Amino acid sequence: MTSTPETQQIDQHAEEWRIRKPEGLLLPKDLLLSAEQSRLSVDRYLLPERLEAENQHLWSRVWQVACREESIPEPGDHLRYTIADQEFLLVRQRDGDVRAFYNVCPHRGNLVERGAGHSEELRCAYHGWCWRLDGRLQEIPDRYLITDATDDDLGLSEIACDRWAGYVFVNPAGAAAEPLGEYLGGLVPRLEPFHMERQRLVSWQTTEVACNWKVLIEAFLETFHVPGIHPNLVTLLDEANTVFERLGHHHRMWIPYGMPSIHFRDTSDRKVYESFLEQHFRERHLDQSGLSEPMDPSQWEPQFDDQGTIVGDRNAREYLIERQKAEGRVKGYDYSGLGKEQLIDIDHYLFFPNFVILAKADDTFMIRSRPHPTDPDRSLADVMRLRPLGSADPPPQVRQQHVEANNESYLKQIGEVIYQDFSNVVDVQRGLHANSLSHLTLSANDIRIRWLHDEIDEYLRDV
Ligand code: FES
Ligand SMILES: [Fe+2]
Structure with missing residues (x-):
């Protein structure tokens, strides 16, 4: 695609914050959808026959x-x-x-x-x-x-x-069933450096959500909803420089973190740094695992000038990468094999069809969406977290908790960000019933939703 003032601004924002994108991933502007690809029938989310077809032909033969x-x-x-x-x-x-x-x-x-x-x-x-x-x-x-x-x-x-x-x-x-290794394919080398086999479950909540299972998982397949649904995150991640990659049945996006959204490009280092720590501490306290506490902020405090800029060569994002490294050393986490961007950014995967992993060096977040047996307007959501074990940490024992959605204790357990997503998807499902709406119009930012449906269609073909 030829460059436009908007795309130039996105590139400039990336340059200012000195982000380095992994090889092979593409910006939405390089993944534009055809008219046919962008139309998605709402029947896919509403019809009991469709749900029945998925139950019969997808879930019965997919890993x-x-x-x-x-x-x-x-x-x-x-x-x-x-x-x-x-x-x-x-x-x-x-x-x-x-x-x-x-x-x-x-x-x-x-x-x-x-x-x-x-x-x-x-x-x-x-x-x-x-x-x-x-x-x-x-x-x-x-x-x-x-x-x-x-x-x-x-x-x-x-x-x-x-x-x-x-x-x-x-x-x-x-x-x-095809062998699991073949099914996972290109996901394996991408995720191996995180050594999730050495991480441990620190929380697992299951709840019913009033939306189709695909509406639920799709809320986690793009970042362009962040300014609208998560205003608390605009100082922390840049949705416009999120890049995408298809990996066989599955797909990935990589989200620059520890820098502001393009809509907040004038934000200071101080604001980014403080928002990071606030989010970091809040999320850490969601788990009941007893794993070691986050490193005391005073142990790794940058110096700011009057404009809130960090004194020295590093910007807030680069400083936070160093902070993550230092925290890893203190805790005894094994970060060998991870690039420095992986210490700060969110490396985001869909295990097709319904399992999202937000891989982070010190905190992996997972969302699983499961269909209701008969009702297209309902699904089960599992929210899970993994953490690496520090050298002094005993393995935590965590059990699945079944919780009621939309109450205060639920908010406390799953955290503000996921609660914002789960509240919104209920409105999406209601909206999909509008008589005026026959199909959705996907943008290139929604490319992973297109990929998800194309893959489901493969399973339902010839049915
Ligand atoms: S022993 Fe299982 S149903 Fe009778
Ligand atoms: Fe979200």
Whole structure:
């Protein structure tokens, strides 16, 4: 695209703040959509038939994140995972592997397990049928009363399960699923430097949100809503220099952080620096993990002149990078392998179809969106955080909490930023019902929403 006054201003803002964008990612101006690509039918978010098609043809054969490994650390630990109307059970095996089964008893259809827990065997509470941890039948009371099925016939029905970087993935397609490594493809080398397998879950809240699962996840696929929805972040990130990259089924965006939005380009170093610390401390206190406190600000305080400019060569963003490094040294975090931009910026991924990761060196944020079994206007949202373990930190034990949305305690638990997003998506879903609206008009800034729908369409093709 030829340069315009607007694009020149974006480039100039990047230059002023000396940001270095990773190779291969593109600004929205280089990703303009055709008229056809920019139109997105609202039926995709509203029709029960559409939801049913996704439940039948997408979720039944796609890899999806079920949980973190640390949620089921010991043999016999198990966790229930639901997607749409399907129920699965993740079980840590005696050899350390994780296996996944349909969480249903072949006798009369009861759920085998009702939640997270630990047991040496899997026993249905209704009539006592019982399986080993690997899903093989162990015992049926009064076994002689069943004559037309062998023990093999009555094992738990297994689905594909694999792990990467501490994430446990499942795929109901079972043996037909492509290998997880191939599915993840280009994501793997991008995320490896963060060593998420060494990070630990510090919070996990699940709540119901009154919007379609795609509306929910799409709220996290672009940054151009920041000035409107998150006025508290305009001193901290530059939405206009956010860049995008498609990675097979998945995609990425990289968000310059520790610098102001282009709409606040005259903001001083002092304002950026203080906003960063305020946000940093507020977010850290959201988790109940007992992991070490953030470094005391007085230990790493820049000097400002009368205009609020940092004295010396570094601007606020560069100073904050050094601060992050220093904090990492104090805490004993392993940042080897990360570029200096990764100490400050947000490296943002979608594990297609429904799992967003905001990777940061010292605080990884994750959002998962899951469809309701029958209602296109409802979904389940999981909000999770990971933190690296410092050399003096004991591993935290965190359990999933089910919480009610839209009340004050929820706001306190998930934090202001996510609360702002979750409040807004409810209005989006209501708006989508307008009789005047047949389709949305995506801009190039919404490119990841187009990529998401194109990929879903691949799964629904020929249906
Ligand atoms: S339904 Fe499970 S033992 Fe009867
Ligand atoms: Fe947001």
